[in-house]
Amino acid sequence: MDHRRARTLNLGDFWQGDDLDPLRAPPDFTEWRSATMAEQAIFQRPLTSASGPRTSFLLHGERREVINLASLDYLGLNGDPRLVAAARDALQHWGTGACGVPLLSGTTTLHRELERQVSASVGAPSTMLFPSGFSGGFGLMSGLLRRGDVAIADEKAHMCWLDGIRSSGARLVLYRHEDPKSLDEALTEHRTKRRLVVVDGLYSMDGDLADLPRLLDVCDAHGVGLIVDEAHSIFALGENGGGATEVHGEQRRVRLLFGTFSKSIASLGGFASGDEELLEYAKLYSHPYGFSAALPPAIVATNIEAIRIARTEPERRRRLADNAAYFRRAVCGLGLDIGLSTTHVVPILVGGERDLLYDAALAMLERGLYILPIDYPAGPEDRVRFRASISAGHSREDLDTALGIIEDCVVRPLRARGKLAT
Amino acid sequence: MNRDDILTVVRKHLAGVLDGVEAASIDPARSMKDYGANSLDIVEVVSASMRELRLKVPRSELSKLTNMDGLVDLLHKVATEKSATP
Numbered sequence A: 001m002d003h004r005r006a007r008t009l010n011l012g013d014f015w016q017g018d019d020l021d022p023l024r025a026p027p028d029f030t031e032w033r034s035a036t037m038a039e040q041a042i043f044q045r046p047l048t049s050a051s052g053p054r055t056s057f058l059l060h061g062e063r064r065e066v067i068n069l070a071s072l073d074y075l076g077l078n079g080d081p082r083l084v085a086a087a088r089d090a091l092q093h094w095g096t097g098a099c100g101v102p103l104l105s106g107t108t109t110l111h112r113e114l115e116r117q118v119s120a121s122v123g124a125p126s127t128m129l130f131p132s133g134f135s136g137g138f139g140l141m142s143g144l145l146r147r148g149d150v151a152i153a154d155e156k157a158h159m160c161w162l163d164g165i166r167s168s169g170a171r172l173v174l175y176r177h178e179d180p181k182s183l184d185e186a187l188t189e190h191r192t193k194r195r196l197v198v199v200d201g202l203y204s205m206d207g208d209l210a211d212l213p214r215l216l217d218v219c220d221a222h223g224v225g226l227i228v229d230e231a232h233s234i235f236a237l238g239e240n241g242g243g244a245t246e247v248h249g250e251q252r253r254v255r256l257l258f259g260t261f262s263k264s265i266a267s268l269g270g271f272a273s274g275d276e277e278l279l280e281y282a283k284l285y286s287h288p289y290g291f292s293a294a295l296p297p298a299i300v301a302t303n304i305e306a307i308r309i310a311r312t313e314p315e316r317r318r319r320l321a322d323n324a325a326y327f328r329r330a331v332c333g334l335g336l337d338i339g340l341s342t343t344h345v346v347p348i349l350v351g352g353e354r355d356l357l358y359d360a361a362l363a364m365l366e367r368g369l370y371i372l373p374i375d376y377p378a379g380p381e382d383r384v385r386f387r388a389s390i391s392a393g394h395s396r397e398d399l400d401t402a403l404g405i406i407e408d409c410v411v412r413p414l415r416a417r418g419k420l421a422t
Numbered sequence B: 001m002n003r004d005d006i007l008t009v010v011r012k013h014l015a016g017v018l019d020g021v022e023a024a025s026i027d028p029a030r031s032m033k034d035y036g037a038n039s040l041d042i043v044e045v046v047s048a049s050m051r052e053l054r055l056k057v058p059r060s061e062l063s064k065l066t067n068m069d070g071l072v073d074l075l076h077k078v079a080t081e082k083s084a085t086p
């Protein structure tokens, strides 16, 4: 397969072919992969130091420091000595593993403490933990929904919800992104069924916030509960770090608030906060809670300490908001399109220019900027993009240097193609 | 393989992902979305149809289609080309 043709293909082309053995990679996939090795090298690229505001890679055999706009450590907590000390102490006291699943023997008093801290942070009566955010979203859906039910999700909701819904056997209905009328139509059409609605608090590919008050008005009119996935917003947004739910003052109406410790908390794990009885039921039917090992105590201790810091150092959220506003304004000033973003997740849309996406990503890496291309199926094919993740840990100098590289490697070629006003 | 065989396969897979829709009642002049299929359902219907028909069409061509007639025509064209090449 030649490189030109290979670059017109994407993952959608190899999901299912006419090959017969599921334990053998499709032959055309193998041809495509070998023809696009240069592009593939952007992904799964092993870092050679911690993922902070800067990080490093091996480039042409040499270790090179780069500005990191690909880390989800929004509060700049990765590597904080207080987190490291909390983890080290817990390692010494508890050993390395939980050595059991949460439902049976893997829960420690430390896990209970983390549950309490999360409940207190988000103002919910109860919290359950999951081994990861993905397993949490997946497990809640596969555990709470049954065949014949209908789950209604924003078309941009995260994959963990969509996969969980489909595995439950319930019907998945997607409504138009952030369109309360489209949600209302879906709820009306399926009014005879058991229903729930799932949205992200902050959309991970677009950087916009869910308009929770309007969505909740629609849900309330139908008497249907709403789950908000705050993976990218919990501890990063809201006066007290309560995410989009707090920004909108909707703590009372959101039925289940979901979050992860993998981004702003710079660690690992997922959680769901809400009605205690519902969560007790979910614990028995969400398989990741009963069939997958509990978080190791050192991770749990890290999460507890990171939450304490996130709550007591609100200036991190202010710095994050300032950095994000500065970066968004500057990117727009370059004539680039940031789509719907109003937050620290800043897409830079390049339309359907997929070849430019990869060329520019590689060029920026060479220049000292790590920023990820987002291609189908993570986003629509005609709106491929870079995704910049801004952190409270970035200095203005980091952002200015990054902007200069973006100007050279993205703005110039887009202009040369006539895809950007001059 | 004629056009009707292809339509039958597409209808069958669409009915399989929706509840309460009879395969025979599906109007190919409409889009799968009109019948309530979401974007993941559509990928599944198209992929399962291609697998059953032993055909392969690049995604870039599929993204231009607006209804099931368009899909069936495209698959029929590819099938005809495939049987013409030894």
Ligand SMILES: Cc1ncc(COP(=O)(O)O)c(C=O)c1O
Residues within 6 Å of the ligand: A132, A133, A134, A135, A137, A158, A160, A200, A204, A229, A231, A232, A260, A261, A262, A268, A269, A270
């Ligand atoms: C919106 C959303 N939900 C859930 C997850 C899964 O979280 P985790 O990485 O903790 O498994 C992610 C992250 O990748 C996400 O972006």
